[in-house]
Amino acid sequence: ETGVTQSPTHLIKTRGQQVTLRCSSQSGHNTVSWYQQALGQGPQFIFQYYREEENGRGNFPPRFSGLQFPNYSSELNVNALELDDSALYLCASSLGGPGQNTEAFFGQGTRLTVV
């Protein structure tokens, strides 16, 4: 039990649609990040938020966007869905802020299938 919950657990969308995935972090965890894990691969970093501001981004196009809220919840939005967006999306939160190396705690993930 990591204290990080994601919703929904599974989702099927059509190519071209938009999707919003949600994450609830542990209380006090000011840093949240999102990862995409394709089948047979390790998680790939999408972006990170610290106190509601984006402070790091991986190699993902702008149609991947996010929000972090004061109540330790966050969202990942993906516009214009493509078939290759089908993956497990993981949210991770940590206590540390910029410059502090601490472990990240992952949610169970949302399995997105784009058809």
Added chain:
Amino acid sequence: DQQVKQNSPSLSVQEGRISILNCDYTNSMFDYFLWYKKYPAEGPTFLISISSIKDKNEDGRFTVFLNKSAKHLSLHIVPSQPGDSAVYFCAASEGRGNNNDMRFGAGTRLTVKP
């Protein structure tokens, strides 16, 4: 550009023996390394970490070794137990403050046979 590599997709060991999982990295700016394990239908669970100022960190049955000159780290599990069967991911991050910007390897599936 895969900066973290786990070249063994799978490993099988007997219960009670040692499991050694390996990981190589290419980015010399990485200064914090972590191991996560993942069971099916669950998110990755943090296992153990090591800072680049150390070459060994131990936590119970789990020990991580870091060889900076070789850009190599390994996870030792001894003794291995059937409950350790899972996919193990190696991850690394840079010291520029984006502490959750971790680069992951593709994972090694460990099977511990009773």
